[in-house]
Amino acid sequence: MFQQNASEGRRPTWVEVSLTRLSQNFRALRHYLSPDTRILSVVKADAYGHGSVLVARTLVEAGTDQLGVALAEEGVQLREAGISIPILVFGGCWPGQESLFLRHQLTPVASDMNSLQRLAAAAEAAGTQLAVHLEVDTGMGRLGVSPRDIVPFMEKARQLPSLRWEGLMTHFSCADDSREELTHQQLVRFTEVMRTLEERGLRFDIKHAANSAAILRFPASWFYMVRPGLLLYGYYPQNCAGDPLHVEPILQWKTRVALLKEVPAGVPLGYGGTSITARHSRIATLPVGYHDGLSRALSNQGQVLIRGRQAPLVGTISMDMALVDLTDFPDARAGDEVILLGTSGDFRITAWDHAAIRNTIPYEVLCNIHPRVPRLYV
Ligand SMILES: Cc1ncc(COP(=O)(O)O)c(C=O)c1O
Known part of the structure; x- marks a missing residue:
């Protein structure tokens, strides 16, 4: 069994996150957007598995x-x-969390009257005003007020004086879909809602809609601010052809x-004997398995x-271990570094490669790398 000196005391399975590349990706995006377009960087879900605190600090810098x-x-x-800096909470405020929003100056995205009333009561009791963003459901069918309900909703909501209506947002369901018309329809609905509310004297300073795919494919959706996630981590969503802005996996x-x-x-x-050696082989055991996020697929x-x-990975991936056929690597030794995602020589394995085999998207591949795998920052 190989003992790794540099990291004595722990299993030699780890993630390296390049904060330098993250800054470079951010700068590439900054350069690509119009100079007055603001950027909200999406760092939810532990910054898509990269570790939210250091990622957020780097993006702030x-x-x-x-x-x-x-x-x-x-x-x-x-x-x-x-x-x-301002932090927007997409999922809104669960009962009992009102004081967190006030104490930590978090900005909720609101889609329902009940949470707004709770937030308003808490802000009033604290003798302060809380900034809020309103979400419009233009076609995602998830969070947000539906356009047909928006007028009565806002007529009621604007009577809560301890809330300040800072932002208006929507979220695209198909910005990475080959059917562009779906996003165009969402954009039309969003601008109509904006106009309807403005006609009633309700102006929002911060209007925002674009995720990574919309940033690349629908510049008309940039409005005041964009909300990139995946792009910052170095990946293009699907159907985003060309290379208008160069990013690298971090x-x-x-x-x-x-x-x-x-x-x-x-x-x-391995389990089930799903692979049988066809010749005299050299088989390596790796200390990583599906619990770590190396999918059984x-x-x-x-x-x-x-x-x-x-x-090639051979046999069934187990919870904590996986096997690799190194028969064609006569020089390989116990202790050799093995790259699961990343680059070595002229080869690269990306989250898209794993996603294609797993029938999923790179978001899930990245988020699935378990917290027990230490993140090292370089
Ligand atoms: C509301 C909202 N905005 C923006 C994003 C960023 O999306 P992407 O990572 O595709 O840029 C997400 C992520 O799912 C989101 O939920």
Whole structure:
């Protein structure tokens, strides 16, 4: 069994996040947008698995105007780490969280009267005003007030004097879809709602809609502010052809060969014996499994990189271990670095490669890397 000196005391399976590349991706985006378009960087879900505090700090230094999270708890974590720029909470306010929003100056996105009334009461009791963004459901069918209800909703909501209507937003369901007309329809609905509310004297300073795909494909959706997530982490969503703005993945996922065994032909490997050696083989055991986020769907399908070349994952991936066929790597040794996601020599394995095998999207691949895998920042 190989012992790694540099990281004594822990299993040699880790993620490396390049904060330099993150800043570069942010700067590329900044350069691509019109100079007066503000940027809200999406760092929810632990910054898509990259680690929200250091990612957020880097983005603040790089010049992001706001941060976006899903939960108040995620916003509190950033505040406690000393981050002071505006933080928008997409998921709104759950009962009992009102004081968190006030104490930590988090901005809720509102879609329902009940949470607005609770927030308004808490702000009034604290003798203060709370900034709020209103979400319009233009076609996602998830959060947000439907356009047909928006007028009566706002007539009621504007009577809560302790709330300040700072932002109006919507979220696209199909900005990365080949059917562009769906996003155009959402955009039309959003601008109609904007006009209807303005005619009634309701102006929102901050209008925003665009996620990464809309930033790349629908400049008309940039409005006052955009909300990139995936792009900052170095990936294009699907159907975003060309390279109008160059970004690079900021995360590499690595491990080391724990054990290297000579195995005769005809030997079944792993649970269920789903792979049987066709020849005398060299089989490496890696200390990483599906609990870490290396999906079982990659069993006998995925590749890893070692010594600048690709090697196949063989057998069924187990909870904490996986096997790789290194028969064509006579120089490979226990302790060799193995790249699960990242670059080695001329080869690269991306979250898109895993996503294609798993029938999912890179978002899920990145978010699924379990917290027990330490994140190292380079
Ligand atoms: C409300 C909202 N805005 C923006 C984003 C960022 O999306 P993307 O990572 O595709 O840029 C998300 C992420 O899902 C979101 O929920």
